[in-house]
Amino acid sequence: MQRAKLLPLIVACALFMENTDSTVIATSLPVIAQSLGEDPIALKLALTSYLVSLAVFIPISGWMADRYGARTIFRAALGVFMLGSMLCALSNSLGAFVGARFIQGMGGAMMVPVGRLVILRSVSKSELVGALAYLTVPALVGPVVGPPLGGFITTYFDWRWIFFINIPIGLIGIVLASLFFEDVREEDVAPLDIKGFILSAFGFASLMLGLATGGRHLVPEAVSYACVAAGVAALVAYWFHSRRVTHPVLNLALLKIPTYRIGVVGGSIFRTGIGAIPFLLPLMLQLGFGLDALQSGLITFVSAAGALLMKTLAKTILARFGFRRVLTVNAVVGAAFLAASGLFTPLTPHWLMLSVLLIGGCFRSLQFTGINALSYADISNKEMSGATSLSSVAQQLSLSMGVTIGAFALETAHSVHGGTTLGAGDFWPAFVLVGLISASSVFMMVRLAPDAGAEVSGHMLGGAPTSAPKATAQAISDQKPLE
Numbered sequence: 001m002q003r004a005k006l007l008p009l010i011v012a013c014a015l016f017m018e019n020t021d022s023t024v025i026a027t028s029l030p031v032i033a034q035s036l037g038e039d040p041i042a043l044k045l046a047l048t049s050y051l052v053s054l055a056v057f058i059p060i061s062g063w064m065a066d067r068y069g070a071r072t073i074f075r076a077a078l079g080v081f082m083l084g085s086m087l088c089a090l091s092n093s094l095g096a097f098v099g100a101r102f103i104q105g106m107g108g109a110m111m112v113p114v115g116r117l118v119i120l121r122s123v124s125k126s127e128l129v130g131a132l133a134y135l136t137v138p139a140l141v142g143p144v145v146g147p148p149l150g151g152f153i154t155t156y157f158d159w160r161w162i163f164f165i166n167i168p169i170g171l172i173g174i175v176l177a178s179l180f181f182e183d184v185r186e187e188d189v190a191p192l193d194i195k196g197f198i199l200s201a202f203g204f205a206s207l208m209l210g211l212a213t214g215g216r217h218l219v220p221e222a223v224s225y226a227c228v229a230a231g232v233a234a235l236v237a238y239w240f241h242s243r244r245v246t247h248p249v250l251n252l253a254l255l256k257i258p259t260y261r262i263g264v265v266g267g268s269i270f271r272t273g274i275g276a277i278p279f280l281l282p283l284m285l286q287l288g289f290g291l292d293a294l295q296s297g298l299i300t301f302v303s304a305a306g307a308l309l310m311k312t313l314a315k316t317i318l319a320r321f322g323f324r325r326v327l328t329v330n331a332v333v334g335a336a337f338l339a340a341s342g343l344f345t346p347l348t349p350h351w352l353m354l355s356v357l358l359i360g361g362c363f364r365s366l367q368f369t370g371i372n373a374l375s376y377a378d379i380s381n382k383e384m385s386g387a388t389s390l391s392s393v394a395q396q397l398s399l400s401m402g403v404t405i406g407a408f409a410l411e412t413a414h415s416v417h418g419g420t421t422l423g424a425g426d427f428w429p430a431f432v433l434v435g436l437i438s439a440s441s442v443f444m445m446v447r448l449a450p451d452a453g454a455e456v457s458g459h460m461l462g463g464a465p466t467s468a469p470k471a472t473a474q475a476i477s478d479q480k481p482l483e
Contacts, residue, residue: 010176011115014078016142017169018108021085022050023146023304024162026278027297028154030286035159038094040283040422041414044407045098047279048212051400053105056201058396059249059389063192065114069183074114075174081107082170089163118181143304147282151297196249199238204397207231211404250393251386254379259452263375264391266444268398270331270371273338273438274364275402277303280410280430281341288424289346302354306361307368314369323377323456324448327370331442334363339435342428377453402434409433 025032025046033040065073084104091097153161210227213219219227242248255261285296318326337360344353379387409430410422417426 006180007118010173010180011074011111011118013169013173013176014074014081014111014115017166017173018081018111019142020146020149021104021162021166023143023278024150024153027147027150027282027293027300028159028162029279029282031154031293032097032159036092036094036097040287041407041411042094044279044403045094045212046101047403048208048400049098050101050105050108051396051403052205052208053102054109055204055393055396055400057106057109058392059200060192060197061110061114062385062389063189064110065118066185066189067192069185070114070118071177071181071183073110074118074181075177077107077110077114078170078173078177079107080104081111082167083107085163085166085170089160118184144301144308147297147301147304148294149297151292151294154293156294190247193245193247193249196238196241196245199234199241200250203231203234203238204393205231206234208397208400208404211401212407214404214408250390251383252390254383254387254390257378259377259448260375260379260387260391262444262448262452263371263377264394266327266331266441267368267371267375268394269441269444270334270367270438271395271398272402272405273335273434273436275399276406276430276434277338277341277402279403280406280427280434283410283422284341284344284424284427287422288427289344299350299353299357303357303361303364306358307365309358310362310365311369314366317366318370318373322450323370323374323453324445324450327367327374327445327448328442330363330367330370331445332439334360334367335435335437335439335441337363338438339432342431342435346424373456374448374453377456402437405437406430406434 029043029046030040032046033043061073081104084100084102084107087100087103088097091100150162153159153165206227208231209219210224210229210231213224213227214221238250239252242250242252255264281300282293282296285291285299286293291299337356340356340360344356375391376384376387410426413429414422414426417423
């Protein structure tokens with residue numbers, strides 16, 4: 001097999017494993033909570049701990065590969081992810097499960113960025129587009145396959161097998177990487193911003209731990225408040241630190257670029273609302289409507305199918321209407337479909353649920369495609385690595401925040417309504433709240449100039465085409481996981 005095809009397929013195995021694992025666990029949360037003897041809302045920690053771990057370790061993945069060799073780090077990342085998977089499967093308490101998910105996130109943070117780096121440095125430029133196309137397939141397929149697969153395993157076997165199936169895939173990846181990856185590394189590597197890494201890692205982890213445990217899950221409430229305060233203090237300290245060093249681990253100065261700032265900040269606001277979906281929707285379908293995990297998975301997967309469908313249309317839409325118009329209007333439409341999920345009842349026909357989720361998935365995918373492309377419209381090649389790291393961190397944190405806010409709204413509604421278990425009527429306030437949060441991103445999008453990112457979108461202004469695109473929106477977006 002040609003090297004340009006083999007290397008991406010090896011990395012694709014890791015990407016498929018990571019994406020499928022994330023979507024599988026969302027479907028199985030109610031059953032896992034029952035098995036561990038925990039309130040299902042407490043399982044928000046399992047989702048947020050993984051996302052925070054990604055946010056903490058993604059920024060140093062490139063430096064690790066440059067310093068110690070891409071093959072070495074890629075194999076180590078697979079090993080760490082497998083270790084986390086085994087610990088998840090063997091967990092018998094919430095604390096152990098959350099810790100295991102954090103370890104999984106450490107591996108996941110290194111696998112895909114480092115694997116992509118191997119491809120970029122090992123494949124000729126003439127073969128690069130084709131190589132990256134192979135890499136995007138699992139990113140598109142994983143979220144579609146994950147919910148039904150998780151539902152099937154949970155319903156007919158045991159939820160622990162969700163994590164055990166990662167082991168053979170990981171072992172195959174390690175063997176293939178040992179045989180075919182070159183241990184590419186840089187000769188002159190800038191020193192790691194250790195102080196910045198410690199401040200940012202502690203800040204992100206403490207802040208999100210404090211917010212996610214606010215409902216008296218896992219730690220006392222006083223500890224939650226202390227974590228939030230410590231996290232905020234550490235992040236403020238990092239902001240001052242980053243202005244004084246030459247190579248900060250997260251380059252906040254990039255936010256001075258208008259298109260990047262609006263793409264990252266506005267995109268994070270929109271993602272915060274969307275991030276609650278993997279947590280709220282399976283809980284509503286299973287605990288509120290009485291469906292089993294397989295039935296739930298066969299409904300929730302359709303959102304990813306809608307996102308996959310939109311991938312074929314996004315480029316044309318952005319070229320026709322431009323970033324400003326698309327991102328402004330679509331922010332409201334996508335948020336409306338998110339909130340509409342809160343109108344579902346146990347009597348809602350499944351075909352209607354599927355229709356709303358499918359169309360909503362299309363609009364959300366269009367928004368994410370536009371946001372991802374806009375963010376890099378004015379970023380130079382020299383700044384691309386730093387911009388990718390900062391954007392990835394913001395993405396994971398906003399998704400984690402979405403889970404936290406969705407859980408808080410659900411918990412509040414449940415306490416108001418009373419009762420010992422979650423009911424169908426507890427979910428609509430949470431969906432409305434996260435929908436409003438996503439819709440509020442419109443206040444960032446309207447700040448875009450009419451011709452913002454025109455070189456990337458190919459949008460014609462005043463009837464005349466812009467200069468030749470330096471990269472299409474679709475090409476940039478396709479290098480990122482499906483959203």
